[in-house]
Amino acid sequence: AQKVTQAQTEISVVEKEDVTLDCVYETRDTTYYLFWYKQPPSGELVFLIRRNSFDEQNEISGRYSWNFQKSTSSFNFTITASQVVDSAVYFCAQRRAGTASKLTFGTGTRLQVTL
Amino acid sequence: EPEVTQTPSHQVTQMGQEVILRCVPISNHLYFYWYRQILGQKVEFLVSFYNNEISEKSEIFDDQFSVERPDGSNFTLKIRSTKLEDSAMYFCASSDSTWGQYFGPGTRLTVT
Numbered sequence: 130a131q132k133v134t135q136a137q138t139e140i141s142v143v144e145k146e147d148v149t150l151d152c153v154y155e156t157r158d159t160t161y162y163l164f165w166y167k168q169p170p171s172g173e174l175v176f177l178i179r180r181n182s183f184d185e186q187n188e189i190s191g192r193y194s195w196n197f198q199k200s201t202s203s204f205n206f207t208i209t210a211s212q213v214v215d216s217a218v219y220f221c222a223q224r225r226a227g228t229a230s231k232l233t234f235g236t237g238t239r240l241q242v243t244l
Numbered sequence: 245e246p247e248v249t250q251t252p253s254h255q256v257t258q259m260g261q262e263v264i265l266r267c268v269p270i271s272n273h274l275y276f277y278w279y280r281q282i283l284g285q286k287v288e289f290l291v292s293f294y295n296n297e298i299s300e301k302s303e304i305f306d307d308q309f310s311v312e313r314p315d316g317s318n319f320t321l322k323i324r325s326t327k328l329e330d331s332a333m334y335f336c337a338s339s340d341s342t343w344g345q346y347f348g349p350g351t352r353l354t355v356t
Binding site: 174234 | 265281288294300302333339344346349350
């Protein structure tokens with residue numbers, strides 16, 4: 130069975146601080162995919178990134194970066210120079226390889242960025 | 245950019261009533277999903293659908309629930325007799341292959 134753990138329930142930072150959201154996953158699969166989604170107060174789920182299990186290269190997209198470490202089963206997400214607009218709930222998710230397989234979500238981390 | 249759409253955005257119904265939630269997936273996608281999110285909780289998988297049949301369903305997806313693709317564009321979730329605990333945000337998602345699932349904006353269902 131797959132499991133995704135986001136131990137941080139809520140994080141508060143002041144604007145311009147860097148913040149890292151942790152994600153630890155469990156799977157017996159050798160091939161799988163990892164995701165991050167953002168859920169702003171309006172409620173929709175916004176896709177941020179997908180990683181394949183065989184690609185451990187870290188990725189940077191603007192102020193966002195992701196650190197995938199297979200050895201520790203972690204897929205952490207860092208926001209550099211946070212902004213108020215980053216305030217949202219962030220979900221880490223996993224799915225096994227296979228065309229119709231479901232996403233298993235973590236419980237989410239609520240990020241509050243204040244001025 | 246193509247997107248998944250869902251209607252209605254908010255549905256209020258009385259306990260015991262039937263509701264149908266509608267989704268229009270991205271047009272060239274073949275895999276469809278329903279998830280739900282009870283307020284303040286995580287997103288939970290309900291069902292996946294491919295080639296006009298259910299691929300997988302969770303324990304939540306009991307006999308009260310059904311899914312259908314009535315035509316070439318719509319994908320519906322029916323709850324036959326709603327309960328208070330069915331109140332949640334329901335997300336539809338679609339996918340073309342092994343890549344990420346694209347989510348609709350959700351339908352907030354309130355059962356009173």
